[in-house]
Amino acid sequence: xxxxxxxxxxxxxSALRKGSLRIRTGPFVTGIRSPLGAIAxxxxxxxxxxxxxxxxxxxxxxxxxxxxxxxxxxxxxxVVFRCNGRRPYLPFPRRLAMPLFEWGWNWCVYTHxxxxxxxxxxxxARGERALLLPxxxxxxxxxxxxxxxxxxxxxxxxxxxxxxxxxGAFVPIPRPISLKNxxxxxxxxxAPAATMGPAWPDTRKGTITHLRPxxxxxxxxxxxxxxxxxxFPQFRAGSRGRLVPHSKAxxxxxxxxxxxxxxxxxxxxxxxxVRLIEASECYEFEYEDLGHxxxxxxxxxxxxVPLSPLPLVASSxxx
Amino acid sequence: MWHAFDDxxxxxxxxxxxxxxxxxxxxxVLSVLEERSANLTELAERIGVCFAIRVDDHxxxxxxxxxxxxxxxxxxxxxxxxxxxxxxxx
Numbered sequence: 001x002x003x004x005x006x007x008x009x010x011x012x013x014s015a016l017r018k019g020s021l022r023i024r025t026g027p028f029v030t031g032i033r034s035p036l037g038a039i040a041x042x043x044x045x046x047x048x049x050x051x052x053x054x055x056x057x058x059x060x061x062x063x064x065x066x067x068x069x070x071x072x073x074x075x076x077x078x079v080v081f082r083c084n085g086r087r088p089y090l091p092f093p094r095r096l097a098m099p100l101f102e103w104g105w106n107w108c109v110y111t112h113x114x115x116x117x118x119x120x121x122x123x124x125a126r127g128e129r130a131l132l133l134p135x136x137x138x139x140x141x142x143x144x145x146x147x148x149x150x151x152x153x154x155x156x157x158x159x160x161x162x163x164x165x166x167x168g169a170f171v172p173i174p175r176p177i178s179l180k181n182x183x184x185x186x187x188x189x190x191a192p193a194a195t196m197g198p199a200w201p202d203t204r205k206g207t208i209t210h211l212r213p214x215x216x217x218x219x220x221x222x223x224x225x226x227x228x229x230x231x232f233p234q235f236r237a238g239s240r241g242r243l244v245p246h247s248k249a250x251x252x253x254x255x256x257x258x259x260x261x262x263x264x265x266x267x268x269x270x271x272x273x274v275r276l277i278e279a280s281e282c283y284e285f286e287y288e289d290l291g292h293x294x295x296x297x298x299x300x301x302x303x304x305v306p307l308s309p310l311p312l313v314a315s316s317x318x319x
Numbered sequence: 320m321w322h323a324f325d326d327x328x329x330x331x332x333x334x335x336x337x338x339x340x341x342x343x344x345x346x347x348v349l350s351v352l353e354e355r356s357a358n359l360t361e362l363a364e365r366i367g368v369c370f371a372i373r374v375d376d377h378x379x380x381x382x383x384x385x386x387x388x389x390x391x392x393x394x395x396x397x398x399x400x401x402x403x404x405x406x407x408x409x
Contacts, residue, residue: 249327249340256338263336267320270331270338274322 005048013040019064022053026162026173026221028113029053030105034065034097036079042098045197046176049215061108065097083108099200099208102178109160109173110260116162116171117272118260123156123170124148126301129228130170132161132280134258140235140287143183146211147290148297150191155217156225165268168275169224174217176210184209190290229300230255230280233293239286241296251282321346334407335393344370345385349394349406356398356405359383 004023007015015021019033023043032039061083068078068091078091081104088107092100110118121134122145131153135141142158149155156172164171176197179187184207187194195212230251231243252273256262262269281304287293321330321341328346330339341349351357351365363382367374386404389395395404 247327248324249329252324252329253338253340266336267331267333270320270329274329277324 001051001053003048004043004050004052007052009040009044012044013037016040016043019062020055022055022057022059023047024051024053024221025105025175027171028060028109028173029057030061030063030108031059032063032065032101036065036067036094036097038095038097039065039101042101042197045195046098046210046212048212049218060112061105063101063104063108065101065104067094096200096203098197098210099203102176102210105175106159109162113162114261114264116164117262117265117269119161119163119255120159120258120260121161121255122158123161123172123225124153125156125170125225126153128223128225129301130156130225131229131231131297131301132170132227132276133231133233134161134255135233136258139233140183141233142177142179143186143235143290144233144287144293144297146177146179146183146187146194147190147294149177149214149217150187150194151294151298154220154225155213163227163272163276164224165265165272167224168272168279169226171224172217172221174213174221176213178208178210180208181206186290187211227276227280228304230277230282231285231297231300232283233285233287235288236286237288239288241285241287241289241292243283243285243296243300246282246284248277248282251280252277321349330394332392332394332407337393339392339394345389348382348385349389352395352404353406356403358400358402358404359386362386362404 016032016034016039019031021032023030023032064082065079068080077094079094079097079100080087080091081089081100083104119134121132122141124131124145133141133145145158155174156170158175158177160173162171162173197210199207199209201207255273320333321328326343328341330341347369348366351362357365359379359382363374363379393407396407398405
């Protein structure tokens, strides 16, 4: 199966213009159509290791990024994102076409993928044991995630974690890791060889860029991992870095408020979280220095033994 | 639907899709009401047996406060007689 990086510039641009490009990201196939050169460049830089699918395969998300015409074009060069015919955002400046693709793709997942519990969190794995890093924007989650994958952890997801109710495993969707402002330099210093895409200054979130996901994580996107640790990270200037055990009940409640479709899934969502928490050690984690943080989490992983997971959903809670 | 993590009990309210954390005492009250709806006096007697404690005004006052809280969180409701309580949706 060809990877995005195997396509020539001409093949990639042609497939994007015709809307015949199909990229597999974990369990999802995304069809992408766009005449914009920035999308072709962004996909080559960040998605080079991702497999493509032949036209005719089922497409989960049919994405179209198009220049805005009509009267709005007088407001400056703009781009609009559509998925399966829906337009979730107002037009963006055209220079932000690639970040818009990333934000839009997240929207596709958390509004459509209800066979999973979708949690706002990063997930990485050591072997088949997953570390969940749930946190709101600005807490240092993506920086920590980027640091961990640069030190050998497998990337399962940067911004969205897919928890499969049937077996309680995390299904990987390894994608570019979004970095903002000071985090960009932190990662450049921490991993000078890491591949980043273009940087976009002056967005609503400041300057943003994306870290290309490790090729090994992309190649192993079909290998789910069981939950072992739930760590709530918080960057705090001056912190010496410490892992503090956290109440399991509070952890469950925090995950419930961090999940996009918890209420929608109802009892299934609750049972999935019970099972996740029962199988996991739970911690709060303050850190300042990324290298020290990665060391602490490496030690945590090396010293812990797996907790027994609960049996399947039906008997995972008393009722 | 509920699950115990040591001495913290997490309850999922299927009627509202809300999740709550209860202490063992609150969870036992809810459990007792799940078995059978009860008014304050009956509930105090059954809780007294469960925890092997004396039934007095202090316990009844404590239960009354708790019942109000559980009612505010839509975990229980009053039965048609207006005196007894039962889990919401039961």
